[in-house]
Amino acid sequence: MKTVSLTIDGRKIIAEEGTKLLWVALDNGIYIPNLCAIRSSPEPAAACRLCFVEVAGKEAPVTACTETVAEGMVVNTRGKKALRLARSAFELLMASHPVDCAGCPANRSCELQKISGHLKVKLKTKRLRTLLRELPIDDSHPLFTYDPNKCVLCGRCLWVCRQQLGIGVLGFAHRGFQRVVTTFADEPLGQSRCQECGDCIAVCPTGALSFKDSAKPAARAVKI
Amino acid sequence: MKVAEPAAVAVAYNEIKSRAESRWRELANGDKPVIMVGTATCGRAAGALQVLKTLRNEVKKHNLDCPVVEVGCMGHCHAEPIVMIKKPGYPFISYGYVNPVVAERLVKEFLLGDDPCLESVLGALEENDLVPSLADFPRAVYEKKIILQNCGQIDPTDIDHYVARDGYAALARVLQMPPDDDVINEVKKSGLRGRGGAGFPAGQKWHACRSTPPGPRYIICNGDEGDPGAFMDRAILESDPHSVIEGMIIAGYAIGASYGYIYVRAEYPLAVARLEIALRQARKLNLLGKNILGSGFSFHIRLFQGSGAFVCGEATALAASIEGKPGTPRPKPPRMTTEGLFGRPTVVNNVKTLAFVPPIIRNGAAWFTSIGTKDSPGTAVFALAGKIANTGLVEVPMGTTLRQVIFDVGGGIPKGKKFKAVQIGGPSGGCLPESALDLPIDFDSLQDAGAMMGSGGMVVLDEDDCMVEIARYFLEFTQRESCGKCTFCRLGTKQMLAILDDITLGQGKEGDIDTLLQLAEDVKLGSLCGLGKTAPNPVLTTLRYFKDEYEAHITEGRCPALMCRELIAYYILPDKCERSCDACVGTCTVEAITPNKKRIKVIDQEKCVKCNTCLVACPPQYNAVIKLSPPSEVPAAK
């Protein structure tokens, strides 16, 4: 294994050549906010725009999920420019997210709460207008509920459903602000080919996919 | 690949060329008259097909031996439908604004008689003593046609017309060169920059692709001209499709590709149809397909119809679309030249970039660099639209100023209105004010001013156009066309649009301008692809040059250009309204206008939908209907 050495937030780190910066940082206990990154995916989605960091010698911040580590690289995850972008992206996500933590099944395990703490940005933004999509909640499945309004379009659920399990019930549809994770023809999940493995719920970073109370199994981790 | 056999290629090409030339001579310099009708989409919208039908009927009726040929777009779109007549003994004359009545007269008076119908003349296409020639028009001083040279002059469905005018000569020459770096070096030396908008050097792109390990490579012609206000690519594909096909084959030979895709919008059905014909004809003459002209080089082109998504103009999204997926861009690197279509090295070039290739090969790189500016050689093609007299296509050398293009070539602003701004580069570009008019146009100067060459749409705006509204319009467009993948583009543009919506509705509030500016900067820096990165440009430039208009909307509820419908009201000036005239009453689409006791017309503000019809209908000698902003300016009814 060929390695490179780099510095992240002042710490010297040895990493495998060709790895993306985000995974190197996370593996070394340095948290960089992220939602859409999937380790087993050959190509980063680079969609959530939360993992901005500053790399010495580069004028603009870069996304850690797309940046390959290099010998001698000096990374600052707390740079002013990078944080401004990450905060702005997070605020945008939250301005279109129904914030009702107390009534949400993901409360306290929600990654949005974690990111909010890390970036020191309030969950309810004052600067931006609240723009919700007001999509119907899918309650048709006996085991779980899907609330598309809480979805941040990270794509983890459809990755496990399609790539890891080969089922492919879920996918992205529509475009722009209407982009949504859904089923064929927006049909109820209860009528789909879902095999009830629950992996999509395990990987969902928010409360968009959640077990119904009666069906809640013990928490388990699914690796992606 | 087999080594090229120069002699065989030359023989094969000359055979094609001499047949084409004799056919062309017969048409252009023969002893019978010829009628040409511009039937590109712009001509058709103005009624060219009816004119064509009339001309054919008349010619048939009078038993005239006179071919009626369809040609493409000459660029004088404002004067469509355009008919050109070549009659022995007369200069080659073009006629503008032709309708079926004029068409009938042209046959009867000119072809059968001796009256060249001077009242309908647009201009002659050659120097003569009878009619002023188009070359003497003021715009001709600035125009320099390279890729528009054939447009409107040849029948795009007849490959011989193209060949007779040196078509495929560049290909024949290239095929006689060894398949190494010679072609790429020539393109590199010419300094040709990508005409899709960003201006990346084409030769460098080709070189990068060619330098990849052996294996399949692709070339894609990007004809997904989605910018509203741009129609250059459409005109070229409809009027001179072979120039693009030839450029593509040469590019394929240079980078070592055997397959190419032409990606055209499905909204351009005529371009698709004409390309299909052109491809078929090129294959038939062995200018395309297996073992082209006996050179050993094979190249195949497929036509792919885009399904209507602006974002597919972005190269990675375009490739995804050909692969049968939604057109969502992916992060770069890897660049397309190393990992593109189906994961293989791919060159994506704009229609115009490829159309420049044959003339560069024919005339040499030095000729090309002698035109234009040092860093942006060659010409720029612009689609002039909006509040400008000569709407249409123009081709001018890079370095021409905006003022020359708008006022000298374009003929200035009609109806005596005042120039306010020019929108360049569509949703990715910006609005430049009067003070920027003396800017020489090239890739870099426009970028510095906050706009962008884009693909070349130029929409001229006058005093009646609201700059907040134009920014809102473009943002609504990008927001609607955003693929939705990345946060900044999906939600950032939506937030910006919400603010602009509020401002144009008179609901803007203090702080909105600051938030708008911050969001614009973040979206520009933080978006994944070019669509998002350039989406804020219309907002940033209007904020930079026309901030006072934003402020008038927010603080006074007033739209200075009298455009934003919520902030204006229509009003009939009682002292100007003519008692005997009922024009507005009759045309009002919602019956909101009634005469009062003195027969002075009054608008019921509750019913009025602000459709502008009454203002148009009011005869100019009265000019009694006006717009007021804010609406509270309307005097209370007595």
Add this chain to the structure above:
Amino acid sequence: MAEEAEKIRRETGRVLGRFSRKRGNLIPILQKVQHRLGYLPREAMLEIARFLDIPEIEVYGVVTFYNQFRRNPPGKHSIRVCLGTACHMKGGYITLDAWKRRLNIGQGETTADREFDLDTVACVGCCTMAPVTVVDDKPQANVEPTRVDGILLAFEREREKKHKENRESS
């Protein structure tokens, strides 16, 4: 209904017969099927997914992504109001309002009698004829609210004429 289902099956099958099972053929297949049926019914999408051996959601993802594809049957006449820059600045949005008002439907809808469907188009490149409305695939120049009425009247006349002819012949 059964007749419609049969037609969908037959036409979709006919299109699929001309393609190989490559994913890259998805968009051309969808275009051809829509060309024949006027829209992309649920059953056709399922059939195409089976043919290409991909999850049906992926077909749905593509169909909903691109503007060109419609999932509802179109009207007899298609009205497409161009909202390109030039058309917008010359009042295309006012024209759109006029169409909505006269047809009494919204954007993306079909009239109850299935005579007209109304939508917008980003730009048809006829910017010099602004504002443009594309009526049955033909771009019409300078369509302002009064022209809207004129175009509708022409359709009305034609319908009446046909009606009369039908009556006379029967």
